[in-house]
Amino acid sequence: MTLIFAHRGSAGTHPENTMSAFKEAARVGADGIETDVQLSKDGEVVIIHDEKLDRTTNASGYVKDRTLMELKTLNASPNFKGKLGKENIPTLEELFIWLNDNQLYCNIELKNTLFLYPGLEEKVIQLTRAYEMDERIILSSFNHYSLVKCHQLAPELETAPLYRDGLYMPWIYAKAIGGSAIHPNFRAAPDFVIQASLSMGIAVRPYTINEEAEMKRLFKLGCSAIITDFPEAAVRAREGLKSR
Incomplete structure (x- = not known):
């Protein structure tokens, strides 16, 4: 069965990347969540996608220039004003504490691209081991050097390169x-690439699949x-195919 991972929680x-988005993903029956991590100024692993605060919070500037205490004062729900109230930027540890109460998988994207966060890999791995999440965590990144480092530090953890453009024989590269x-962009995941990768024992999890027709294509493959x-629409589409 094709699993459903909720992108940054139920981001639609x-x-x-807030706890309400993650909880919604669990509520609607997603199998896992996808999220992003960076480091605060004082070296805490925080969950946020953009290196800049401007788009997803009520502040501006870079994540890396604020301490955890400062980040915690921000509202991570400015675009949902009046609907869900104020949301905090979560830490990875907060997410892991919540994951202890369910069986969701968690794909962690290391945002080690615009800025190279020293020690990010080590801190994510340390938390993963401390909370015994080894079987449920997938580490991904557009920075493949970062993934190699993760594999060297923790060969027991699954790693998956993210990429946007056509990659020749990606199953060999992985x-x-x-x-x-x-973890290819869906435009870089034609049927033959998916089928060849799967036949070579390489899992394929394309992003970001929001159209029902595209969901059904991938479910059928x-x-x-x-x-x-x-995730709610994806669960409904998957159930619809089962009932035929």
């Missing part, structure tokens, strides 16, 4: 850097998982 209906999955902003 709730403020992205194995070459210690990965056991690929037996794709390992899809990453979507609308």
Whole structure:
């Protein structure tokens, strides 16, 4: 069965990368969540997608220039004003504490691209081990050097390169850097790439799948998982195919 990962939580209906978005994903029956991590000024692992605060909070400037205490004063739900109230920027540890109460998988994207956060890999791995999440965590990044470092530090954890453009024989590339999955942009995941990767034992989880027709194509192909902003719609589409 193709699993459904909620992109930044249920980002299509709730403020992205907040606990309300993650809880909504669990409520509607997603199999996992996808989220993003960076480091605060004082070295805490925080959950937020953009390096800049401007789009998803009521502040401006860079995440890396604020301490955790400062980040916690911000509202991570400015675009949902009046609907869900104020939302905090969560820490990865807060997310792990919540994950202890369910069985969701968690794909953590290391935002090690615009800024190279020293120690990000080590801190994410340390928390993963401390909360015994090894079987449920997938580490991904557009920075493949970061993924190689993760694999060297923790070969027991699954790693998956993220990429946007066509990659020749990505199943071979993934194995070459210690990965056991690929996370391509859906435009870079034609049927033959998915089928070849799966046949070589490489899981395929394309992002960001928001159109029902695209969801159904990937479900029918037996794709390992899809990453979507609308997990409720994806669950409904998957159930619809089952009932035929």
